[in-house]
Amino acid sequence: MRAExxxxxxxxxxxxxxxxxxxxxxAKLTEIGVDCYYQSRVGDNHGRIVSVLRAALxxxxxxxxxxxxxxxxxxxTREAIAEVMGVDLVLDETVLAKVRSFFDRLGRQMxxxxxxxxxxxxxxxxxxxxxxxxxxxxxxxxxxVLYAMPGVPYELEDMLDRAVLPDLLRRSGSSTKxxxxxxxxxxxxxxxxxxxxxxxxxxxxSEEGLTLAFLASGMEGLKVRATAKGQSDAEVxxxxxxxxxxxxxxxxxxxxxxxxxxMESVVGDLLLAxxxxxxxxxxxxxxxxxSKIVANPGASAYFRGGVVSYATEVKQTVLGARDLPVISSxxxxxxxxxxxxxxxxxxxxxxxxxAGPETQEGNDPGTVWIGIGxxxxxxxxxxxxxxxxxxxxxxxxxxxxxxxxxxxKESPRFHA
Amino acid sequence: MRAExxxxxxxxxxxxxxxxxxxxxxAKLTEIGVDCYYQSRVGDNHGRIVSVLRAALxxxxxxxxxxxxxxxxxxxTREAIAEVMGVDLVLDETVLAKVRSFFDRLGRQMxxxxxxxxxxxxxxxxxxxxxxxxxxxxxxxxxxVLYAMPGVPYELEDMLDRAVLPDLLRRSGSSTKxxxxxxxxxxxxxxxxxxxxxxxxxxxxSEEGLTLAFLASGMEGLKVRATAKGQSDAEVxxxxxxxxxxxxxxxxxxxxxxxxxxMESVVGDLLLAxxxxxxxxxxxxxxxxxSKIVANPGASAYFRGGVVSYATEVKQTVLGARDLPVISSxxxxxxxxxxxxxxxxxxxxxxxxxAGPETQEGNDPGTVWIGIGxxxxxxxxxxxxxxxxxxxxxxxxxxxxxxxxxxxKESPRFHA
Numbered sequence: 068m069r070a071e072x073x074x075x076x077x078x079x080x081x082x083x084x085x086x087x088x089x090x091x092x093x094a095k096l097t098e099i100g101v102d103c104y105y106q107s108r109v110g111d112n113h114g115r116i117v118s119v120l121r122a123a124l125x126x127x128x129x130x131x132x133x134x135x136x137x138x139x140x141x142x143x144t145r146e147a148i149a150e151v152m153g154v155d156l157v158l159d160e161t162v163l164a165k166v167r168s169f170f171d172r173l174g175r176q177m178x179x180x181x182x183x184x185x186x187x188x189x190x191x192x193x194x195x196x197x198x199x200x201x202x203x204x205x206x207x208x209x210x211x212v213l214y215a216m217p218g219v220p221y222e223l224e225d226m227l228d229r230a231v232l233p234d235l236l237r238r239s240g241s242s243t244k245x246x247x248x249x250x251x252x253x254x255x256x257x258x259x260x261x262x263x264x265x266x267x268x269x270x271x272x273s274e275e276g277l278t279l280a281f282l283a284s285g286m287e288g289l290k291v292r293a294t295a296k297g298q299s300d301a302e303v304x305x306x307x308x309x310x311x312x313x314x315x316x317x318x319x320x321x322x323x324x325x326x327x328x329x330m331e332s333v334v335g336d337l338l339l340a341x342x343x344x345x346x347x348x349x350x351x352x353x354x355x356x357x358s359k360i361v362a363n364p365g366a367s368a369y370f371r372g373g374v375v376s377y378a379t380e381v382k383q384t385v386l387g388a389r390d391l392p393v394i395s396s397x398x399x400x401x402x403x404x405x406x407x408x409x410x411x412x413x414x415x416x417x418x419x420x421x422a423g424p425e426t427q428e429g430n431d432p433g434t435v436w437i438g439i440g441x442x443x444x445x446x447x448x449x450x451x452x453x454x455x456x457x458x459x460x461x462x463x464x465x466x467x468x469x470x471x472x473x474x475x476k477e478s479p480r481f482h483a
Numbered sequence: 484m485r486a487e488x489x490x491x492x493x494x495x496x497x498x499x500x501x502x503x504x505x506x507x508x509x510a511k512l513t514e515i516g517v518d519c520y521y522q523s524r525v526g527d528n529h530g531r532i533v534s535v536l537r538a539a540l541x542x543x544x545x546x547x548x549x550x551x552x553x554x555x556x557x558x559x560t561r562e563a564i565a566e567v568m569g570v571d572l573v574l575d576e577t578v579l580a581k582v583r584s585f586f587d588r589l590g591r592q593m594x595x596x597x598x599x600x601x602x603x604x605x606x607x608x609x610x611x612x613x614x615x616x617x618x619x620x621x622x623x624x625x626x627x628v629l630y631a632m633p634g635v636p637y638e639l640e641d642m643l644d645r646a647v648l649p650d651l652l653r654r655s656g657s658s659t660k661x662x663x664x665x666x667x668x669x670x671x672x673x674x675x676x677x678x679x680x681x682x683x684x685x686x687x688x689s690e691e692g693l694t695l696a697f698l699a700s701g702m703e704g705l706k707v708r709a710t711a712k713g714q715s716d717a718e719v720x721x722x723x724x725x726x727x728x729x730x731x732x733x734x735x736x737x738x739x740x741x742x743x744x745x746m747e748s749v750v751g752d753l754l755l756a757x758x759x760x761x762x763x764x765x766x767x768x769x770x771x772x773x774s775k776i777v778a779n780p781g782a783s784a785y786f787r788g789g790v791v792s793y794a795t796e797v798k799q800t801v802l803g804a805r806d807l808p809v810i811s812s813x814x815x816x817x818x819x820x821x822x823x824x825x826x827x828x829x830x831x832x833x834x835x836x837x838a839g840p841e842t843q844e845g846n847d848p849g850t851v852w853i854g855i856g857x858x859x860x861x862x863x864x865x866x867x868x869x870x871x872x873x874x875x876x877x878x879x880x881x882x883x884x885x886x887x888x889x890x891x892k893e894s895p896r897f898h899a
Contacts, residue, residue, distance in 0.1 A: 080519050082510025083697065085503050089524070094498025103496050104531055108505070108522040115520055122538075281499065347770075347791070353777025354763075354770025357791040361769025364840055364872055366793070372801075373791035375763070375773040381788040381826055385801075410797055424780055456780055 068239040069102045069127040073119055075135035075144050076218060077110035088133045088223055097280070098294045099232055099245055101129070111135060116147035120213065124151070128211055129235060134218030136201035138180040144215055145204075149188040151213070152206055156186040159202075162193055166200045194230040198222045205234060212238060246303045247294040250314055251287070251324045253469045260289050260321075267317060277306055286461050288323065288330070320478050323469060330468045331363040337475040338369040343413040345471075347373035348386055348406035350393070351422040351435065355464045371412040376402065382419075385409065394420055394430045399438030400445040407440045415440035418467050422456045432456070435463045439474050446474070446481075484655040485518045485543040489535055491551035491560050492634060493526035504549045504639055513696070514710045515648055515661055517545070527551060532563035536629065540567070544627055545651060550634030552617035554596040560631055561620075565604040567629070568622055572602040575618075578609055582616045610646040614638045621650055628654060662719045663710040666730055667703075667740045669885045676705050676737075683733055693722055702877050704739065704746070736894050739885060746884045747779040753891040754785040759829040761887075763789035764802055764822035766809070767838040767851065771880045787828040792818065798835075801825065810836055810846045815854030816861040823856045831856035834883050838872045848872070851879045855890050862890070862897075 072092050078084045089106050096103050105126065109119045116135070123130045135144030149156050163185035170177040184201050187193060194203030194216070201217040203226045214234070216226045236243055252260060264279060271277050276296045281289070293314065295306035315322060324333045338345055347357045357373035360366055376382040379393055386405030391397045399417050407415030416439055423432025433452040438445055448470060452462040473481040488508050494500045505522050512519050521542065525535045532551070539546045551560030565572050579601035586593040600617050603609060610619030610632070617633040619642045630650070632642045652659055668676060680695060687693050692712045697705070709730070711722035731738060740749045754761055763773045773789035776782055792798040795809055802821030807813045815833050823831030832855055839848025849868040854861055864886060868878040889897040 079506070080509055080522065081513045081696075082506040082508070085501065085506045087501050090495070090498040090501045092498070093496055097497045104526060104528070105535065106496065106524040110520060112520070119521065280497075349770070351777075352774065353782075353786075354765070354773030354789060354791065357770030357793075358768065358774055358876075361767075361791075361793060361838075362873065362876075364838075366769075370769075370793050372793040372797040373770055374801075375770065375777075375789035375791070377773075377777060377783065377786050377788040378826075384827070385788075385790075385825060409801060410794075411800070422777075422780075457778065460774075460777075 068100075068129065068235065069104065070096055070129040070131060070235070071103060071123040071127045072096075072106040073116075073123055073130060073132045074106070074108045074218070075111065075116060075132060076108075077112075077141070079108045079134075080110045088218060088220060091220065091224060092131055092133070092227060094280075095227060095232060096131075096235075098247060098278075098292070099236060099243070100296070101235060101239070111141045111143060113143055113147055113150075116144065117150050120147060120151045124208065124211055124213065129238070130211075130213045131231065132213065132215045133223055136184065136203075136215060136217045138178065138184055138200070142183070145183075145186055145188065148191070148204065148206055148213060148215055152188050152190065152208060154189040157189050158182075159185050159187045159193060162187065162202050165196065165202070169200050194226050196222065196226075197229075198225055203230065205230070242298065243296045244298065244300050244303050245294065245296050246300070246307055247292050248307045248311060249326050250291045250293065250311075250318070250322055251289075251328065252291070252318060252321045253288040253323050253330065253465060254321050255289065255318075257281075257289060260291070260318075263317060264291065267313065276303075277310055286458070286465070288465065320473060320476060320480060323472060329363070330465060330472070331359050331366075334360070334468050334472050334475070335363045335366060335369060337472060338414075341475060343475075344369050344371050345414045345416060346371040346406045346410035346412040348382075348402040348415065348417040349373060349375050350377060350382070350402075350419040352418050352460050352464050352467075353377060355460055356416065356418060356467055359464055359468065371410045374406050374409070392428055394428050394434060394436065396436055396438075396447040396449070399436035399447045400440070403438035403440035403445050403447075413441070414471075416467060416471050418463055420459075420463060422459050422463075424456060433459050435459070435466075437463070437467045437470055439471060441474075484516075484545065484651065485520065486512055486545040486547060486651070487519060487539040487543045488512075488522040489532075489539055489546060489548045490522070490524045490634070491527065491532055491548060492524075493528075493557070495524045495550075496526045504634060504636060507636065507640060508547055508549070508643060511643060511648060512547075512651075514663060514694075514708070515652060515659070516712070517651060517655070527557045527559060529559055529563055529566075532560060533566050536563060536567045540624065540627055540629065545654070546627075546629045547647065548629065548631045549639055552600065552619075552631060552633045554594065554600055554616070558599070561599075561602055561604065564607075564620065564622055564629060564631055568604050568606065568624060570605040573605050574598075575601050575603045575609060578603065578618050581612065581618070585616050610642050612638065612642075613645075614641055619646065621646070658714065659712045660714065660716050660719045661710065661712050662716070662723055663708050664723045664727060665742050666707045666709065666727075666734070666738055667705075667744065668707070668734060668737045669704040669739050669746065669881060670737050671705065671734075673697075673705060676707070676734075679733060680707065683729065692719075693726055702874070702881070704881065736889060736892060736896060739888060745779070746881060746888070747775050747782075750776070750884050750888050750891070751779045751782060751785060753888060754830075757891060759891075760785050760787050761830045761832060762787040762822045762826035762828040764798075764818040764831065764833040765789060765791050766793060766798070766818075766835040768834050768876050768880050768883075769793060771876055772832065772834060772883055775880055775884065787826045790822050790825070808844055810844050810850060810852060812852055812854075812863040812865070815852035815863045816856070819854035819856035819861050819863075829857070830887075832883060832887055834879055836875075836879060838875050838879075840872060849875050851875070851882075853879070853883045853886050855887060857890075 420435030818833035836851030
């Protein structure tokens with residue numbers, strides 16, 4: 068089975084919007100084993116949309132179109148598809164009622180323009196819209212198929228998962244069930260992670276139904292997605308449980324979470340489970356660690372607050388630290404113990420270091436001391452990061468939270 | 484003049500990488516008035532790259548290819564271009580010396596693979612690489628042209644600005660000079676900004692050489708780019724100075740900065756100019772405001788630090804606030820005055836409010852009080868934001884910094 072993705076919208080050609088939809092669709096096609104050799108983008112122009120759709124249909128079995136299904140005169144994907152299918156557009160009363168009820172719920176009159184969204188190429192099947200107004204379309208053309216979905220990412224993703232991928236699988240003659248699990252890691256470089264997982268990826272190559280893929284993931288750590296295919300939900304679920312167990316054996320607590328878990332939600336859950344409260348003293352990160360903790364709803368159950376001791380005197384006057392070198396193990400310790408005492412929490416987490424671009428006290432940018440205070444005891448760790456000011460601050464933030472996680476889990480890696 | 488963009492790389496088709504390059508190139512083509520009707524993405528496959536390039540060349544005057552110029556066996560854009568041109572690849576000694584010197588500077592031996600990067604289709608002109616190893620290519624095909632650049636965004640952007648756009652302009656028979664100015668705004672909705680600028684955009688429609696465009700800009704405020712074209716640098720520079728003046732008249736201090744200025748750099752410059760130091764007390768934003776201030780290198784000259792008073796008692800014990808309703812003008816005032824006193828700064832900035840998803844003290848998520856303390860005086864403002872927890876916290880952060888900016892500028896809008 069071979070598919071192509073066509074993104075429609077003049078805003079893409081003007082560079083006003085980055086096309087993230089194609090990557091999202093592509094990743095999901097890869098997971099279900101559908102090949103994709105080309106992707107195209109075209110503006111809101113009838114003739115050019117028609118020619119791109121025809122070229123794509125000539126090359127592959129299934130074309131996935133996103134965008135151009137809105138209510139305005141610029142939204143002409145429906146018309147272009149009708150021309151490619153050689154049929155007329157007809158008003159679908161069920162769709163119209165659905166669009167109208169969307170506005171009713173908002174207590175608003177449906178604009179006349181939105182009637183256009185109820186026009187459906189004759190013979191096409193409607194994908195019900197559950198998040199907005201534009202319905203999706205499944206259009207059979209002989210033994211080929213064309214899917215159309217709105218360009219709004221969260222409407223698109225819903226229709227893709229609910230209707231398009233299952234339909235693609237059905238057409239490919241497969242009754243396969245698919246599920247995936249995202250494993251989130253911190254502390255391994257990209258190449259080290261790849262090297263560590265190489266034997267498992269090789270093993271899976273010779274096994275039906277399970278694949279591992281690395282995901283683009285920015286600064287929130289490296290992600291690996293395990294995808295299982297099988298004949299029933301129970302079967303794929305069991306495959307993923309087994310694979311999760313194997314990955315835990317291989318990666319240990321370099322794995323910090325799964326699927327939608329974040330570093331801050333995982334740390335929050337551990338604090339809750341241990342019944343411990345936390346406060347944070349930050350220097351170079353300037354509030355980034357506190358802010359990330361607060362990003363987790365429910366943080367008020369375990370997070371007391373923090374002190375951003377950016378100026379050196381604040382470390383002394385507010386946190387009661389002694390007059391020590393600022394970038395030192397002792398200062399990290401004094402800050403962690405100080406913030407714990409001043410904010411009356413069980414645990415204190417601290418960071419002091421150099422974000423750059425200048426050196427400080429003879430230390431290079433990226434030199435960061437992290438401290439944890441618990442009762443009468445404090446622990447400190449020196450870490451060195453590369454990159455610019457933003458990257459150093461971000462890595463320090465993630466690493467401090469990860470260190471606290473390892474401490475709370477009583478991981479051997481914390482004491483190593 | 485009509486151009487097309489072709490992005491090469493199997494990682495794009497697998498959805499592992501989002502193609503931001505095409506949007507960047509597209510935005511710059513739009514600015515210089517080159518039309519782009521199609522964009523394509525294709526994997527690292529010789530036959531398919533050749534067919535995409537041929538299709539693009541048949542449709543337009545200039546094809547811009549990015550990606551596939553690296554040193555590995557997967558990087559086959561060079562070979563595909565040579566086939567499209569009907570020529571051989573030849574080793575370019577100048578390029579080879581340049582690649583070798585890149586490794587010399589790092590104190591490393593050049594891997595044998597990197598020799599491939601010195602292969603150039605016969606008759607092509609090399610675009611010198613100034614940031615990495617892969618050179619770019621300018622390949623004439625009759626009266627058409629094909630440009631190839633590496634896929635690494637910052638290498639690509641450099642070559643695009645330095646060589647490709649000027650060459651495109653030359654070929655289009657134009658000796659036009661182009662410069663642009665980005666205007667950054669905060670406080671106007673997208674539709675309000677569009678409405679406010681509509682008369683100016685209409686006026687410019689009838690004027691040669693100056694255009695305004697709205698840019699995709701995420702949560703850092705709305706951006707407008709003014710682009711001037713003319714016969715000399717002096718002329719376009721003057722056009723932009725004039726346009727900047729007109730935009731300042733129209734938008735007033737809804738404009739917070741220009742080009743690479745950020746909200747935090749602008750606030751920092753104002754604090755420096757006034758010789759005032761700042762500290763911040765945060766509740767719902769949890770350190771985001773402090774962190775944003777610290778993102779500006781040199782913040783230590785004016786930023787003392789902050790207190791994240793997330794738990795209510797911290798507002799009292801650390802900041803010395805009275806036992807008042809937490810979401811109130813009085814609390815914002817006490818926090819601003821308290822943090823100023825405790826951290827010994829000239830100014831205090833405070834935020835207290837509801838990030839959600841739950842209501843607090845009967846206040847809906849998005850209800851936020853912002854306070855500014857200066858000397859014996861405090862000012863507070865109530866703001867209401869929509870959206871989820873992250874968006875509310877982010878908008879509160881930007882709005883608090885913007886309010887401080889208006890205060891420091893003594894803007895009439897601050898007192899309105």
